[in-house]
Amino acid sequence: AQSVTQPDIHITVSEGASLELRCNYSYGATPYLFWYVQSPGQGLQLLLKYFSGDTLVQGIKGFEAEFKRSQSSFNLRKPSVHWSDAAEYFCARGTASKLTFGTGTRLQVTL
Amino acid sequence: SQTIHQWPATLVQPVGSPLSLECTVEGTSNPNLYWYRQAAGRGLQLLFYSVGIGQISSEVPQNLSASRPQDRQFILSSKKLLLSDSGFYLCAWSSGGSGANVLTFGAGSRLTVL
DSSP states (O other): OOOEEOOOSEEEEETTSOEEEOOEEOOOSSOEEEEEEEOTTSOEEEEEEEOSSOSEEEOGGGOEEEEEGGGTEEEEEESSOOGGGOEEEEEEEEETTEEEEOOOEEEEEEO | OOEEEEEOSEEEEOTTOOEEEEEEEESOSSOEEEEEEEOTTSOEEEEEEEEETTEEEESSOSSOEEEEEETTEEEEEESSOOGGGOEEEEEEEESSSSTTOOOEEOOOEEEEEO
């Protein structure tokens, strides 16, 4: 079965530091890939998506992600983290009518 | 613009009691509708999805059921809740049937079964 792996359960970074959250997907012909963010007790908000074309995609809130087919990865990055970025981040893969999510990475930001 | 409503936001129920969570979407027609459950440390698990009225696909055998009585209404139910049904339930919608469609989520319903 096609799956999504987020190897880091919890990451702590200092405000102003750079951030990279890892995401790997299982092999598939045409990966539709997404990153969502969830603030505590809230629903999920779409940060960015990749369908095809340029492998570096820009999203909201200063986030970007790079699709690397050779590594089956779609890592999320931000050059300088703000305290308000503390949340849980989910990578997801779209197939047919559904999204399959990774288990999430909780980001803590220290001041 | 499209909006998604989900209620109740919080629910505390005894074991063995029934459950009904409701989700409605406004501003679109014939959406795909989804129920996900989020349990601590387990990410989001797809429970049910629907591509049309009366069409329900179940992803995981469980104590829950779903119904879609109207085009933009999706209901999650249980006849008898188990402790393991506790979690955060999220409804979502999308506009089409391919993997490229973006899901938009409701604010979630926190269920605690005691």
